[in-house]
Amino acid sequence: MIKHMILRNILYRPVRTLITIIAVGVEVTLVLTVVGLTSGMLSDTAKRIEGIGADIMVQPPSASVFMAFSGAPMPIEIGQRLAQIKNVQAVAPVLLQFNSTNGLDIIYGIDPVTFGQVSGGFVFHAGHELQAADDILVDDWYAKGRKVEVGDTLHVLGHDFHVAGIVEHGKGARLFVLMSTLQDLSGARDKASVFFIRCDKPEQTEKVIGLISALLPHYEVRPLRDYMSLMTSSNLPGLKTFIDSMIWLAAAIGFLVILLSMYTTIIERTREIGVLKSLGASRSYVVRVILSETTALCVAGIVLGFGMSYGVRMLFLAVFPTLTILITPIWLLKAAGLAIVGGWLGATYPAWLASRKDPIEALAYE
């Protein structure tokens, strides 16, 4: 019976119902997209860095796990000192640079020889290794997404590069240029952002980390084997704050829209609430009616939000084909829970007001 009444009620005011549902849908979409985008970027980066095949990564003091965000470069001579450490097989210095032309990409400035030693070399789909100063390598996903072919000219960092080769994805970045070129472009002569290290045997990783830490106290020295597990937003304080504020913002939207919508609803239906009370409906019955109606609106909004999230993801991927947006079951649940709980909180005050209305005053309401 309540179900029937609620359905009738929400259909009775189709515009308001629609607006409320859309607001809840936006709330859900915002959460799923922000979380999906950041966790997608993180896991993508993590996977690619793991994919380099190095055992150890050395960064300057207090560098972020999400290394692309921390430019602070180190003198390149450190690489020679690292190479002399026992059981270190190869050291590859890499200079990182963000490119924001046509979406966000990380560019690795590499020395093809040492990078090859550490990573086992690129698998070439087409073209050849970096040779000239204006050569650039792109990975197969980038090539596919941007329709880039060997021999094309690629405009990055304000320069025209010549696409020398297309390589298998998963080696840290999607774009590679010679380190010397990147050093020139970014004014970071003789600097590196990170050193990737390969040990003689993987089992020696722990020991080598100990030696490096002794040599370079305060530097960030991390094993790469479980790098993925480090790449979570909680390890990135700034990012976590950003995600949390977006989630709160989304929840606030849902809360306020439901509050307003249910508030106007109960004012508009004052006389009906009086009728319910004259029929002997208890306060809890009235509260249940309001909360059930809220739930129905939220559920509709959640379904819409799920659909919109996948829609937004498709749109994003159409524009930025190299992006990853992770929509996980856990976050679908969390976003739905957030919408429902936010909705209930928003409906609490109107429901309380409604349940306390004096029946005679309510019946006399015009």
Place this chain on the structure above:
Amino acid sequence: MGVPSVGSKLEPILKTENLWKVFRAGSLDVAALRGINLDIFAGEFVSVMGPSGCGKSTLLHVIGGLARASRGRVLLDGNDLTSLGDAGRTLLRRHKVGFVFQRFNLLPTLDARGNIALAQHIHGDGFDPHRFDVVTQMLGLRERLEHRPSELSGGEQQRVAIARAIINEPKIVLADEPTGNLDTKNSENVLGLLRQLNKDLGQTIVMITHNPEAAAYGTRVLHMRDGLVVDGAAAN
């Protein structure tokens, strides 16, 4: 149901003792009821008349448990309303009282069937299709059940409201000017139905009206003035 027994006539179904209702309007106290003593017996159809503002609606609200008495006692089917809190009066309304209003007060979003079923749902004893059929048949609503209030005439709306009021077999039906918004033909129809409910089902009814012809449908007419019942002569 059925004709009330002689035994049940001895104990009034509704009794008020020195009933007062005082409204506080700003710093001013307005006494709407000033010590009403009233006995209404099972099976009676009582009409209440009196000038505007004499306290008729207030009386109905207090004896129906919608409002609290300021002083005195109201006994409804043996329960002392004045000792009950909000929750207690809610329960009493749910199980013992059926209200009919001048403005029908149907829920606009529900069809006739939904409006009647809502009362059953609030009552909570599940859906009794037999009672539903009897009541809707008697009130001539069988063909109109799937219509919303906006698709029904005033007379039909009031018949739905009456069906809603009696669907849970209340001890007493309290009607506040039920024909106040109806034309003569529909008024006669509704009044006839109330009389039929009273006669055939033994339904106890208290009805407020301004119209002496309407009042004559009752088995007794009460006259009120300035918050008091001024006579209680049985009509015949």
